[in-house]
Amino acid sequence: MSTLLSVTDAHVAYGKVEAVRSVSLEVGTNEIVTIVGANGAGKTTLLSAIMGILPLKGRVAFAGQDLARLDIEDRVARGLGLVPEHRELFVTMNVEDNLELGAFRIEKSRAKSSIERVYALFPRLKERRKQLAGTLSGGEQQMLAMGRALMGEPKLLMLDEPSLGLAPIIVADIFRIVTELRAAGVSVLLVEQNAQAALKIADHAYVMELGEFVLSGKASDIAANERVAASYLGFQHEGASAI
Amino acid sequence: MNTTIMLFLVQDGITNGAIYALLGLALVLVFAVTRVILIPQGEFVTYGALTYASLAAGQMPGTAKLALALGIGAFAFDLFEARKALHGRLVVRSFIANVVLPAIVLALTLSLAAQKPPVAICIALSLVIVAMIGLYLYRVAFQPLAHTSVLVLLIASVGVHLALQGLGLLFFGAEGQRGPAVLSGAFTAGALRFTGQSIAVYAITIAFIVALWLFFGLTLYGKALRATAVNRLGARLAGIRTTLSGQIAFLLASVIGALSGILIVPITTLYYDSGFLIGLKGFVAAIIGGLVSYPLTAVAALVVGIVEAFSSFYASNYKEVIVFMLLIPVLLLRSLAAPAVEEEKD
Numbered sequence: 228m229s230t231l232l233s234v235t236d237a238h239v240a241y242g243k244v245e246a247v248r249s250v251s252l253e254v255g256t257n258e259i260v261t262i263v264g265a266n267g268a269g270k271t272t273l274l275s276a277i278m279g280i281l282p283l284k285g286r287v288a289f290a291g292q293d294l295a296r297l298d299i300e301d302r303v304a305r306g307l308g309l310v311p312e313h314r315e316l317f318v319t320m321n322v323e324d325n326l327e328l329g330a331f332r333i334e335k336s337r338a339k340s341s342i343e344r345v346y347a348l349f350p351r352l353k354e355r356r357k358q359l360a361g362t363l364s365g366g367e368q369q370m371l372a373m374g375r376a377l378m379g380e381p382k383l384l385m386l387d388e389p390s391l392g393l394a395p396i397i398v399a400d401i402f403r404i405v406t407e408l409r410a411a412g413v414s415v416l417l418v419e420q421n422a423q424a425a426l427k428i429a430d431h432a433y434v435m436e437l438g439e440f441v442l443s444g445k446a447s448d449i450a451a452n453e454r455v456a457a458s459y460l461g462f463q464h465e466g467a468s469a470i
Numbered sequence: 471m472n473t474t475i476m477l478f479l480v481q482d483g484i485t486n487g488a489i490y491a492l493l494g495l496a497l498v499l500v501f502a503v504t505r506v507i508l509i510p511q512g513e514f515v516t517y518g519a520l521t522y523a524s525l526a527a528g529q530m531p532g533t534a535k536l537a538l539a540l541g542i543g544a545f546a547f548d549l550f551e552a553r554k555a556l557h558g559r560l561v562v563r564s565f566i567a568n569v570v571l572p573a574i575v576l577a578l579t580l581s582l583a584a585q586k587p588p589v590a591i592c593i594a595l596s597l598v599i600v601a602m603i604g605l606y607l608y609r610v611a612f613q614p615l616a617h618t619s620v621l622v623l624l625i626a627s628v629g630v631h632l633a634l635q636g637l638g639l640l641f642f643g644a645e646g647q648r649g650p651a652v653l654s655g656a657f658t659a660g661a662l663r664f665t666g667q668s669i670a671v672y673a674i675t676i677a678f679i680v681a682l683w684l685f686f687g688l689t690l691y692g693k694a695l696r697a698t699a700v701n702r703l704g705a706r707l708a709g710i711r712t713t714l715s716g717q718i719a720f721l722l723a724s725v726i727g728a729l730s731g732i733l734i735v736p737i738t739t740l741y742y743d744s745g746f747l748i749g750l751k752g753f754v755a756a757i758i759g760g761l762v763s764y765p766l767t768a769v770a771a772l773v774v775g776i777v778e779a780f781s782s783f784y785a786s787n788y789k790e791v792i793v794f795m796l797l798i799p800v801l802l803l804r805s806l807a808a809p810a811v812e813e814e815k816d
Contacts (some may be wrong), residue, residue: 280703296555303709315704317697327690328697332709335690379709 231256231383231414232277232307237285239269239276246272248438250285254383254431259405259415261446263422263459264435270418271312273435274385277416278302278309290382304332308381312388314372318361322352325360325371329378338378345374348404366397373404377413384408385416390424402428422459426450434459474661479779485668485737486751487775488675489730493752494759494767495682496723501761502699503719504712505620506612509627512749513634514600514727516742519735520642521728522596523649525579528586532641533599534572534579540606541572547609568609572602589650597728604724608716616712631746638742646739652732671733678726679768691718751778751793758800 232254239247247269254260262270276283279299287294289307297305317325326345330338346353349370355363360371369389376384386405390398398421405415406428419425426432429446434455442449449455493511500508521531545568552560575598582591611630615622653666685692698705698715706712727749734740734748755774759767774793781792 278707298711299706300709300711303707309707311703311707315701315707317700317704319700320693320696324693324697328693328705328708328710331690331694375708 229256230254231258231290232416233286233288234273234277235286235288237273237276237283237287239272239281239283241272246438247276250435250438250440252433252440252443254414254416256382256414257409257412258431259409259417259429260431260433261417261419261422261425261429262433262435263419263425263449263455265458266420268435269438270435271387274309274387274416274418275311277385278307300332303379303381306380306382307385308376308379308383309385310369310372310376310387310389312391314368316360316368316372316375319359321357321359322363322371323356325375326352326378329375331379333378333380337380341378341380345377348377348407349374366393366400369393369397369401373401377408381413383414383416385418387418388420389417390419390421398424422455423450475783477662479783480776481662481664481668483776483779484772485671485775486778487772488671489734489748490752490755490774491768491771492675492678492726492730493749494755494771495679495764496726497749497752497756498759498761498764498767499695499699500719500723501756503695504608504612504616504623504716506623506627507620508723509624509631509746509749510607510634511723511727511752512745512747513631513638514604514724514745515731515734515748516638516642516740516745517603517634517731518596518600518728519649519731519740519745520638520647520742521599522592522732523647523735523740524642525583525587525592525595526589526650527647528584530580530583531596531599532637533603534576534595536637536641537599537602537606538569538572538576540603540610541568544568544606544609547614568606572606575599575602589652592649593652593732596732597725600728601721601725604720604727605717607724608720612720613713613716616716635743635746638745642742644742646741646744647735648739649732649735651736667733667736674729674733678729682722695719747790751775754794754797757797760804 230253234250234252237247237250238245250273252260262273264270272281275281277287279294279297279302289302289305292305294302317328326342327338330341333341351367352370352374355367360368363371373386373389389401393401402424405417408415417425417429426446426449432444432446432449433440434442434449442452442455493515497508497511500506517533521533524531545564548564548568549561575595579595579599582595587595607630611626612623615626651665651667653670655666657664686696694705694710695715695718697708698710698712702712705715730748731740731745751774752771755767755771758770774796777796778789778793782789785792
């Protein structure tokens with residue numbers, strides 16, 4: 228397994244306030260990596276900075292190339308995709324147009340087969356393909372946002388809180404699809420508050436607190452960690468302190 | 471007032487309204503995609519009109535030189551921006567698009583101007599020249615500011631308007647000009663007389679609106695432009711460059727402006743500074759459309775044209791005042807409908 232994304236000593240600041248401090252992480256090919264942590268820990272900030280939406284101090288390399296000078300659009304063209312927390316869909320356009328635009332940088336002939344693959348992953352989107360994105364339910368919008376990102380044929384897909392505000396049955400569906408993506412050769416960097424579900428499907432995990440990584444390791448080890456269990460998994464082992 | 475006069479006024483209003491509709495649509499498009507309130511839209515109108523009139527009169531229009539100068543500026547900006555990672559291919563592409571192309575057009579204009587070329591060639595040349603000016607203007611004046619607030623963009627827009635108006639005086643002089651009709655001939659239907667020119671105005675306006683509708687509805691680039699207008703971040707995450715969308719929007723706006731100018735200049739004498747007022751009327755229509763709605767803008771433009779025609783009949787001294795007063799009730803209604811205005815964050 229080779230390294231796909233490597234972030235070294237990253238700092239991200241809003242003005243004088245440092246929201247992310249000295250963070251390093253790696254995502255390999257065919258791997259699901261998750262970052263868990265409480266609200267406001269800096270997870271979304273970190274993803275935005277990796278994508279180029281926010282300025283980042285430090286080094287970000289993707290597929291062996293330094294990303295520092297690349298705009299968001301060029302990072303997309305190189306195979307880095309982000310499904311942001313707010314999904315950022317084209318709400319006044321229909322599902323099909325949203326997906327078609329996801330393949331803006333992809334050859335037309337390849338986009339045709341991509342759209343069939345996305346419809347196979349999310350049959351619901353095919354049923355709704357002429358419906359305006361803004362009129363979809365929350366779960367369908369999440370599927371569309373993921374579908375649009377997949378249309379760009381990413382090597383690494385970053386998902387920011389994909390389960391937020393969704394019904395449990397849809398959450399299960401989305402996590403199942405994330406594992407299917409790994410099987411299809413797409414690496415996933417998953418940011419989640421639903422740590423339990425994220426740790427179950429991830430290979431590797433980082434725990435983020437107040438802008439820093441406090442723990443990292445194999446997802447199964449992290450899930451078994453008492454401190455993590457106490458703070459993020461919603462149950463307390465005997466004798467463990469609640470940080 | 472009898473019916474004949476009324477019909478005349480309505481006809482006149484619709485002819486002007488059609489032009490305002492084109493301009494209003496361009497304003498809405500540019501604002502939606504780039505957040506620039508395009509005050510120099512009026513200059514695109516005068517530049518198109520006066521370039522066309524000059525060419526038809528056998529004179530060399532200064533706008534062709536301006537296009538080359540702006541193109542060189544745009545090339546310099548491209549070079550500066552790419553200075554840390556110069557790609558041979560990028561440089562060559564930028565050089566061809568920004569320097570070679572306007573140079574060729576300038577050479578063509580120089581060689582053709584003295585021979586009083588036929589109307590079709592005058593139109594084509596004028597459109598190309600103004601289109602290039604619009605495109606390079608975006609690169610030089612607005613693209614470097616793309617991330618700033620609407621207010622900064624508005625100030626830049628006012629600056630560009632003033633600069634272009636001054637250059638217009640330099641290029642075309644203080645005298646007004648008129649151009650030859652795009653379509654000559656006339657026919658009467660009942661009491662109304664239709665000139666070839668007014669038919670051309672209707673036909674071209676409708677054709678352009680249909681073409682825009684098809685462009686936005688069916689083509690990938692049209693959809694990308696809409697996407698940028700709906701959600702800039704979403705568009706960027708899909709790999710759509712906002713600069714590309716901005717270039718297309720400015721290209722369309724300048725072509726629409728120039729085309730409007732070419733359609734008006736056979737009907738009324740235009741001066742180097744006439745464009746501003748014409749653009750403002752398109753702006754009134756765009757504001758009534760809330761700077762977002764294309765159909766509402768088009769309808770509002772027809773209303774503006776008709777109100778203008780009637781007020782120039784009844785109170786010609788106040789015709790501009792009456793047209794701009796249309797804004798007050800609309801703004802009042804809109805402010806009542808949306809009481810909470812959020813300050814823009816980006």
